[in-house]
Amino acid sequence: MTPVERNVEGTGRYKLAPGAQVREEEFGLLFYHRAGPRLYFLNCGPMLGEHFFAGEFTLEKWMNRNTAGVSITPSEILSLIKNLNKLKKKGVILEC
Numbered sequence: 001m002t003p004v005e006r007n008v009e010g011t012g013r014y015k016l017a018p019g020a021q022v023r024e025e026e027f028g029l030l031f032y033h034r035a036g037p038r039l040y041f042l043n044c045g046p047m048l049g050e051h052f053f054a055g056e057f058t059l060e061k062w063m064n065r066n067t068a069g070v071s072i073t074p075s076e077i078l079s080l081i082k083n084l085n086k087l088k089k090k091g092v093i094l095e096c
Helices: 003-008 059-066 074-089
Strands: 014-016 020-024 029-033 038-042 093-095
Touching: 014 020, 038 074, 059 074, 074 093
Parallel strands: none
Antiparallel strands: 014 093, 020 029, 029 038
16 A cells, blocks of 8 residues: 555545535636635645545545546645645535
C-alpha cells in the first residue's frame, strides 16, 4: 500500500448538500451554495471532478480509479481531506 492509499483509506463518500452546486474549473472545483449565497473554491487540480459528489465512490476508490498516472503526494491528499471536511462543516457537502 502506498502512502497516498494509506491516507485516503476509510474516507467516506460525499454528495452535494441541498442547494449546492459544483462545477469544474482549471484550478479544481467551484462550489456555489444558495444558503449564502456563497462561493467556495477547492484547489484540487485533477484529483477530483464534479462527478465525485454523486456519492457513488469513496475517496479511496475514486482516487484509484481516476488518478492513474497523476503524481499526487501524501501531503496533497491530506490537504484535500482537510478541505473536504471544511466544506462538510460549512454545509456544502454531506458525507453519505
